[in-house]
Amino acid sequence: AQSVTQLDSQVPVFEEAPVELRCNYSSSVSVYLFWYVQYPNQGLQLLLKYLSGSTLVKGINGFEAEFNKSQTSFHLRKPSVHISDTAEYFCAVSYVQGAQKLVFGQGTRLTINP
């Protein structure tokens, strides 16, 4: 069975500092990987996705993530954060073959301090 672990439930950083949100997954088969962002009182929006090919994936709002198959990780990074990046971030996986459904991690709350 698939599972997703987001290692940090909360990450506070100062504005303009770099940030990394960690995500590890477990699966015995090939997966697709996603990061979603949830702003207060809103639904989730797709930040970026890894399907195949280059292991470094660039998304919206200056975020990027790197797929590391040997470490089964898909960490999210941004070199310089802004106050507007304050949100909850979810890592998710789905099977390459088979079901359409996503399995989400527990989420990481990113707080940007001025």
Place this chain on the structure above:
Amino acid sequence: DAGVIQSPRHEVTEMGQEVTLRCKPISGHDYLFWYRQTMMRGLELLIYFNNNVPIDDSGMPEDRFSAKMPNASFSTLKIQPSEPRDSAVYFCASSPRAKVNQPQHFGDGTRLSIL
């Protein structure tokens, strides 16, 4: 373009009452998903449909919960009778046809409070 539309945005009702949550997916999307989000359990998939047919309802917590999709543009999630532990934010999402690499588009959710 209109996104996924959910109604109501907020619902407060007393224990034992029937609750109906509604969702209009994005036009042309073949998949529809219902999720529940709580602090304790995070984001859980309850059920999803493909072309109006329920495919996987293994996440539905118990018989008090039911979901229908009578046509491609409308789905409901019902709780009868409701209990305080059903309090959560319920999200509907839709995605285009069958490829698993298509992202899901989420509505803004219904915040449900059962007193």
